[in-house]
């Protein structure tokens with residue numbers, strides 16, 4: 001990355017950028033929500049669009065000088081519509097969490113009930129975790145998965161009939177199976193609830209046609225643009241026409257101020273990339289890599305939660321299978337240059353700060369070009385590090401091997 005100007009004016013920040021770049025280059029990134037953008041996305045992010053205030057929407061702005069911001073936001077919207085077949089798109093949400101808050105505030109009144117996925121079963125913080133603002137405003141109730149890893153739709157329907165939620169929320173950040181969109185939305189219709197899908201983790205797999213598209217079924221969908229979708233950090237809302245006005249108003253002026261136009265330009269660039277055939281190949285390879293990771297880890301004696309994976313990640317019960325806690329596993333793997341995160345497993349008997357599981361995802365290393373062969377090697381390293389965690393010599397050797405492999409697969413940006 002060219003940082004010659006930062007170097008001239010700010011040696012401290014330049015030094016940190018270079019160090020972070022080296023860390024990314026030499027590390028094996030297996031955090032399921034992370035990815036690497038292209039040079040083109042990075043250029044758009046660093047463009048002069050960052051200088052412009054554009055409160056409002058294309059054709060309806062508060063300030064002048066919007067010829068090119070209108071054009072670039074319209075491009076982003078149109079490309080997102082083509083990617084997902086959505087009736088209406090808002091590309092202004094600053095990230096995934098604000099996108100969810102905007103939808104809640106557009107469609108709910110304080111105190112209204114939301115039926116969402118239990119957090120230890122894969123749901124996200126922004127789906128009403130007690131520490132969040134949304135949990136202080138709205139009432140969240142929960143549904144869970146069954147022992148076979150699928151959502152318990154019968155329990156979901158019973159809870160929905162009894163509680164009559166205003167909003168039914170599908171979506172997750174640590175769940176590895178597919179959701180039965182039709183069944184979910186039929187239940188929502190029967191109880192008179194609005195249906196919402198937070199597809200933050202799998203948006204790229206949907207855009208790349210590796211997973212079925214939930215957009216035709218749901219009233220509203222939210223996503224991040226920086227996970228499997230491989231765009232800049234940001235959020236987006238897709239919805240049916242009838243909710244368009246409410247959603248747009250709730251975003252601006254309801255919740256946000258001026259949109260980040262450099263970020264919207266970068267979203268447009270990323271969506272164009274996602275429309276190409278090569279992105280379909282990428283999404284398909286993610287599924288293949290995740291499947292190999294699942295099967296190899298199983299061979300090494302790891303317990304895979306939810307039965308298996310249908311997407312880009314696996315949730316592993318490391319405490320149940322190897323006697324190390326999620327936090328311990330995270331630390332050991334960090335020592336060999338493999339980055340993952342500790343994660344709760346369904347109804348985890350351990351606490352969230354030191355849970356039983358880890359979450360491992362392949363989108364970032366798939367972007368670097370790693371395939372089945374490398375994934376097999378990575379599964380072996382994960383097992384070797386955990387089994388030999390007390391042996392400093394082995395850990396150092398493994399770290400060396402991880403760096404060697406990473407150097408063969410350069411970052412795209």
Ligand SMILES: *Cc1c(COP(=O)(O)O)cnc(C)c1O
Pocket residue numbers: 033095096097098100124126171172173198199200201224234235
């Ligand atoms: C990542 C994620 C979010 C939050 O996105 P941020 O950009 O970090 O605010 C919301 N919902 C789900 C399901 C996610 O996975």
